[in-house]
Amino acid sequence: MKKTQKQLLGFFGLGAVVAMTAVAIALPSPAANALSGVTETLVVRVVGETPNVNVTGIESGSEFFSPDKDVTVTYENVDHIVVTLKYTDLDGVEHEVVLKDDYVDYAPGQEDFHLDLRGPQFGYGSYVLTVRGTGYDGVTDEDIIEFTRTPFTAELEEEEDSGKTYVDLDYVADEEGEIDEGEIEKFVIEVYDKDGNLISPLSPIEVPSPEKQVELPFDEYDLESGKYTVKVTAYDKNGKALEVKYLYKDYDNGKEIPVPDTNAPDTGGLFKNLNISQSDFMITGLLIFFMVGIAGIVFVSKKDKKNSRRR
Numbered sequence: 451m452k453k454t455q456k457q458l459l460g461f462f463g464l465g466a467v468v469a470m471t472a473v474a475i476a477l478p479s480p481a482a483n484a485l486s487g488v489t490e491t492l493v494v495r496v497v498g499e500t501p502n503v504n505v506t507g508i509e510s511g512s513e514f515f516s517p518d519k520d521v522t523v524t525y526e527n528v529d530h531i532v533v534t535l536k537y538t539d540l541d542g543v544e545h546e547v548v549l550k551d552d553y554v555d556y557a558p559g560q561e562d563f564h565l566d567l568r569g570p571q572f573g574y575g576s577y578v579l580t581v582r583g584t585g586y587d588g589v590t591d592e593d594i595i596e597f598t599r600t601p602f603t604a605e606l607e608e609e610e611d612s613g614k615t616y617v618d619l620d621y622v623a624d625e626e627g628e629i630d631e632g633e634i635e636k637f638v639i640e641v642y643d644k645d646g647n648l649i650s651p652l653s654p655i656e657v658p659s660p661e662k663q664v665e666l667p668f669d670e671y672d673l674e675s676g677k678y679t680v681k682v683t684a685y686d687k688n689g690k691a692l693e694v695k696y697l698y699k700d701y702d703n704g705k706e707i708p709v710p711d712t713n714a715p716d717t718g719g720l721f722k723n724l725n726i727s728q729s730d731f732m733i734t735g736l737l738i739f740f741m742v743g744i745a746g747i748v749f750v751s752k753k754d755k756k757n758s759r760r761r
Contacts, residue, residue, distance in 0.1 A: 501528040501585030505593045508579065515601045515622045517567040521579065523550075526558035528583030528591070533563065536578045537571065540691055545571040556585075567599055574599050574693040601634055602660050604682045604695045615668060615699060617680065619660040634659055635687040641666065641699075642679045649673065660684075668701050675702050 507521035525531050533550040549563055567573070579595040600622055607616045617639060637657040641649040648654075651671045657664050666680065680697040 499527040499586070501583045501589055501591040502526050503528065503531065503581045503583040503591050503593050505579060505581050505595050508595050508597050510595045510597065513598045513600050513603070513622055515574075515599060517572075517599065519565040519567070521563050521565060521595075522560060523563065523581050524558075524560045525554070525581075525583050527556060528585050529553060529556055530584040532580075532582045533561075534580050535565065536580070537567075537573070538576050539573060540575060540694055547571065574601060600693050600695075602637075602684055602693065602695075604697060606680065606697045606699060607663075613669065615666045615701075617664045617666060617682065617697070619657065619662045619664065619682070621660050633686055634684050634692065635689075636685050637662075638683045638685065639664060639666075640681045640683075642681065643674075644677050649678070666699070668699075669703070673701060673703060675705070677701075 503523065503525045505521055505523055508519055523531075523533055530553050531550060532548070534546055534548050536544055536546045538544050550561065565579075567577075576596070576598050579597070581593045582590055583592075584590050603618075603620050603622055605618045607618050608614070609616075619637060636659065639653055639655040639657065641653040643649060649671070652666065652668065652673070655664060655666075668678075678699045678701055680699055682695045682697065684692045684694075686692055
């Protein structure tokens with residue numbers, strides 16, 4: 451009897467637990483009820499994803515003269531981001547400025563930068579804008595933009611009919627169509643040979659202000675065929691060099707290079723191809739003289755020996 455009572459109590463207890471569990475599941479969450487039906491969203495950040503950085507605002511390889519440029523940097527899946535701008539002046543000296551060096555804890559983001567290319571550390575010349583993001587486990591991503599700030603363009607033009615060579619100079623216009631017409635006072639054009647020697651009869655040539663076509667009269671100075679470097683330097687009114695450009699010219703003076711005649715008689719050494727030369731005669735004569743001399747010495751010595759035996 452007691453055993454049956456214990457079994458009944460066990461069944462009643464199990465039923466009570468099941469009923470209480472069902473009621474707890476059916477009841478609304480207190481937090482959700484307090485927020486009038488608004489539920490919380492759980493954000494999961496996966497730090498193992500590949501880092502990604504990107505730069506927009508300047509096209510790589512572009513040229514412009516404006517000192518003001520705006521760029522936008524976007525990034526995601528990175529912990530550490532570094533943005534640098536490097537400028538190389540006319541003397542080849544590099545100047546680097548750190549625009550951003552910060553930890554962003556893998557949060558995606560975007561940042562705008564205004565590049566002011568004025569000041570003593572900047573000027574006309576080549577620039578490199580680098581964005582580097584470091585992600586999970588040290589994995590990095592880079593976006594590198596190379597551009598040039600310059601007030602002018604310079605190109606070589608060659609006329610096929612006349613064979614003349616010109617340097618075409620012009621202003622640089624940016625996206626808004628603006629040009630800088632007052633900063634350049636003059637140009638100096640210099641021509642160098644493959645060994646770096648200045649071709650003094652041909653250069654230097656001074657040219658006032660751009661939008662000019664300047665002839666380089668290579669044919670007038672009987673120059674050798676080869677590769678020449680044309681250096682174009684822009685100066686302001688104070689005589690300060692603003693920017694330098696290098697152009698390259700493969701010059702052909704039209705003269706034929708003499709080719710050795712393989713069918714010409716060979717007068718070289720010691721009966722070669724039976725074309726006997728003066729040196730061959732001299733060598734032959736000395737050899738004959740030497741051989742006759744030795745033969746004479748041998749003959750005389752034998753004769754002396756015979757005479758000595760007869761005595």
